[in-house]
Amino acid sequence: MTNTIASARPQARSRWIPKRWYAHISLWIACFFLGVPLFYTLLVSTQTRQEINRYEFTPGSGLAENWDIVFNQRHLQDYMVNSAIMTAAITIGKTILSLLAGLAFVYFRFPGKWLVFGFVLITLMMPTEVLIIALFRFINKLNWDNTYLALIVPFLASATGSFLFRQHFSNIPAELSEAAQLDGANPLQFLFRVLVPMSWNTIGALAVVQCLYAWNMYLWPNMIITDPNLDVVQVGIGTLRAGEGGGIQYGPLMLGAVVASLPPLLVFILLQKQFMSGFTLTRDK
Amino acid sequence: MISPLPLVMIAAAIGAALLGFAFVRSGVRWFLGLGLGAVAGGAGSMLFMIPLDYCTFAAERKPYEAEFGFLLVGIGMAVVLIPVGWISLRLLRGESLMSTASQPTQGTFRHWWIAIPLLAPTITILVLFLYYPSIETVRLSAHLSRLGAKREAFVCTTNYTRLVENSDYLDVVIRTMYISAAIVVLSMVLSLLIATMAYLPIRGASIYRTLLIWPNAISPAVAGLIFLLIFNPLGGIIDHVLGSAFRLGWTNDPKVAPWTIIIASVWKSMGYNILFYIAGLQNVPKDLIEAGAIDGAGLIRRFTHIVLPMLSPITFFLIITNMTYAFFDTYATIDYLTPGGGPLESTNTMMYQVAQLGVFGERADLGKAAAQSIVLFVMVIGMTIVSFRTGGRQVTYGA
Numbered sequence: 001m002t003n004t005i006a007s008a009r010p011q012a013r014s015r016w017i018p019k020r021w022y023a024h025i026s027l028w029i030a031c032f033f034l035g036v037p038l039f040y041t042l043l044v045s046t047q048t049r050q051e052i053n054r055y056e057f058t059p060g061s062g063l064a065e066n067w068d069i070v071f072n073q074r075h076l077q078d079y080m081v082n083s084a085i086m087t088a089a090i091t092i093g094k095t096i097l098s099l100l101a102g103l104a105f106v107y108f109r110f111p112g113k114w115l116v117f118g119f120v121l122i123t124l125m126m127p128t129e130v131l132i133i134a135l136f137r138f139i140n141k142l143n144w145d146n147t148y149l150a151l152i153v154p155f156l157a158s159a160t161g162s163f164l165f166r167q168h169f170s171n172i173p174a175e176l177s178e179a180a181q182l183d184g185a186n187p188l189q190f191l192f193r194v195l196v197p198m199s200w201n202t203i204g205a206l207a208v209v210q211c212l213y214a215w216n217m218y219l220w221p222n223m224i225i226t227d228p229n230l231d232v233v234q235v236g237i238g239t240l241r242a243g244e245g246g247g248i249q250y251g252p253l254m255l256g257a258v259v260a261s262l263p264p265l266l267v268f269i270l271l272q273k274q275f276m277s278g279f280t281l282t283r284d285k
Numbered sequence: 286m287i288s289p290l291p292l293v294m295i296a297a298a299i300g301a302a303l304l305g306f307a308f309v310r311s312g313v314r315w316f317l318g319l320g321l322g323a324v325a326g327g328a329g330s331m332l333f334m335i336p337l338d339y340c341t342f343a344a345e346r347k348p349y350e351a352e353f354g355f356l357l358v359g360i361g362m363a364v365v366l367i368p369v370g371w372i373s374l375r376l377l378r379g380e381s382l383m384s385t386a387s388q389p390t391q392g393t394f395r396h397w398w399i400a401i402p403l404l405a406p407t408i409t410i411l412v413l414f415l416y417y418p419s420i421e422t423v424r425l426s427a428h429l430s431r432l433g434a435k436r437e438a439f440v441c442t443t444n445y446t447r448l449v450e451n452s453d454y455l456d457v458v459i460r461t462m463y464i465s466a467a468i469v470v471l472s473m474v475l476s477l478l479i480a481t482m483a484y485l486p487i488r489g490a491s492i493y494r495t496l497l498i499w500p501n502a503i504s505p506a507v508a509g510l511i512f513l514l515i516f517n518p519l520g521g522i523i524d525h526v527l528g529s530a531f532r533l534g535w536t537n538d539p540k541v542a543p544w545t546i547i548i549a550s551v552w553k554s555m556g557y558n559i560l561f562y563i564a565g566l567q568n569v570p571k572d573l574i575e576a577g578a579i580d581g582a583g584l585i586r587r588f589t590h591i592v593l594p595m596l597s598p599i600t601f602f603l604i605i606t607n608m609t610y611a612f613f614d615t616y617a618t619i620d621y622l623t624p625g626g627g628p629l630e631s632t633n634t635m636m637y638q639v640a641q642l643g644v645f646g647e648r649a650d651l652g653k654a655a656a657q658s659i660v661l662f663v664m665v666i667g668m669t670i671v672s673f674r675t676g677g678r679q680v681t682y683g684a
Contacts (some may be wrong), residue, residue: 020487021484024486025488030479031493031496032498034556037511037515037552038503038511040512040514044514051662052520055525058499097407098401098407100404100406102406103403104400104403104404105392107392107398108393108395108403119408123411123415123416125666126415126416126419126662127290127360127609129612129636129661130366130661130665131422131658132422132640132658133422133651133654133658134422135418137421138413138414138418138421149566153410153414154410154413157406157408157409157411157414159411162407174608174672176392181394187394212501216504216505218616218619219613219636222620223640223644223645226367226599231447234507236506237510239623253514256626257507257510260507261503261504263506264502265499265503268501269495269499270503272560276560276561
């Protein structure tokens with residue numbers, strides 16, 4: 001009798017108090033503080049100016065009006081398209097160039113290979129930001145300012161990507177390329193018919209990291225693009241600040257911020273695992 | 286004052302001594318080291334001095350400019366001597382450099398020259414948009430060059446010495462260090478605490494994880510806007526919630542504004558750190574912790590003596606990525622949250638200053654901005670080397 005009571009007690013307790021309750025509580029607190037800024041942003045994006053000034057914590061009645069300002073008056077969708085073109089071009093271009101470089105580093109023997117590899121790898125120590133003044137001048141001299149070229153071309157090469165694919169290809173058995181050569185495949189056929197289908201995980205990893213990086217770029221597009229029609233969305237949402245009669249109109253501004261964040265949020269949450277594996281011990285570039 | 290010839294000769298002697306010593310230690314003929322070192326040391330001393338025409342040592346220059354000149358000579362020597370020594374030692378030890386003998390033969394394609402078009406796009410872009418701008422930044426930093434102006438004037442090292450002459454720039458550097466350090470420390474400590482809870486096998490663990498890491502996808506620019514909504518002095522929600530006692534002037538008090546930037550940046554970067562710490566914690570072997578428990582180590586001791594050392598590779602990686610985030614990516618947050626670098630320039634970081642000075646400001650001064658970029662460049666390289674040297678040694682790799 002006493003035995004059954006003693007063994008039943010922990011079970012009864014666990015029905016009401018979850019196991020590791022302290023973890024649940026601390027995670028609740030963490031999620032709350034991380035989530036509250038975005039939650040309030042979502043609320044404000046649906047509110048009119050009066051509702052915002054009354055600090056209402058419920059969805060407001062201004063969504064249609066804010067939507068009209070953001071998309072019909074300020075044309076945020078144009079900035080979104082610019083960002084999408086830039087992001088797609090950088091992501092696809094970087095992946096292809098990195099695949100080609102990886103192919104060259106693993107499947108060819110050529111003089112001074114390690115020197116070339118070092119030449120690529122050492123650029124990890126050169127963040128674009130510290131060269132941005134000279135880069136700005138150079139792009140201006142090329143007359144590339146206010147073109148997509150300025151937003152895309154300087155970011156197409158990737159030390160991280162070349163390194164990632166080199167590592168990945170080195171782990172693929174050599175028999176595969178020998179077999180492909182016996183079948184008469186040229187290097188590019190081997191790359192796209194054999195290696196790429198085996199590398200979707202690595203490609204996905206690099207692509208997610210680069211996608212977020214490109215979409216969220218701010219300083220460089222802000223510098224080199226002075227034509228408002230070509231602004232990317234990170235810069236373009238800034239134009240939503242100016243309201244009629246002075247002051248910042250937070251409703252449309254926050255709606256713009258939410259809309260601009262949807263693509264990277266979707267990509268990141270759906271492809272979390274790829275994002276993680278996309279990191280070698282280096283910064284994204 | 287100091288003429289080039291003796292300077293080159295002293296540099297050559299130092300180079301010869303250094304390489305000669307290195308060659309003796311690794312058992313290669315020492316006279317080769319002497320010769321190579323002399324040439325490399327002499328050439329290295331000229332690396333920056335030929336473009337500068339030895340102007341730092343001219344009679345009309347101030348004494349500390351000569352000191353700066355010596356520093357440049359030293360850096361130039363290091364830049365040339367280290368790779369020359371490394372490559373020549375590698376060559377002389379028989380690890381061949383140019384031949385293909387040491388490379389694997391299995392599975393490689395025949396015509397080696399096909400590698401050239403494969404690598405050409407990557408190399409071309411790196412040369413044009415990273416290597417060339419690096420050199421150009423160095424060149425610009427020795428010139429007076431205004432945005433839009435056709436002509437440039439050579440000004441020797443004036444752009445650098447001006448940075449030392451007034452204390453404004455020192456303030457910017459100190460401010461950058463303190464904002465960056467606060468972001469990195471706060472973000473990583475909080476993330477580690479949260480990650481130790483989130484990696485436990487509890488109900489809804491994957492939901493918690495998603496709810497914790499999503500801020501990583503938010504851009505620094507949008508983070509700035511969200512925190513502008515919360516912290517703006519004209520009716521931000523924080524003043525309403527906290528009441529008048531905490532009406533600190535979150536974005537317009539020079540003492541508080543940096544902390545508003547820090548809070549926004551910590552919020553934005555925590556998702557990333559939590560993600561990596563959870564992954565790191567999952568790789569800590571369970572039996573190691575159990576062994577610690579059997580040996581009588583308490584919860585805190587197990588954490589500090591077993592878990593923390595096992596996490597050191599991740600911590601070391603995160604310090605570098607977080608530092609670069611704090612140095613560069615906070616630009617967008619600052620630009621939206623405290624436009625123009627905040628009240629009394631209290632959120633004006635080194636990166637912000639470079640952009641304002643070189644491009645956005647009135648009468649943009651590319652030369653000055655370039656000189657400040659070089660300071661930033663040196664700091665980034667120094668940080669990477671220091672963290673690899675100190676962090677890399679104490680790091681525990683794997684079990």
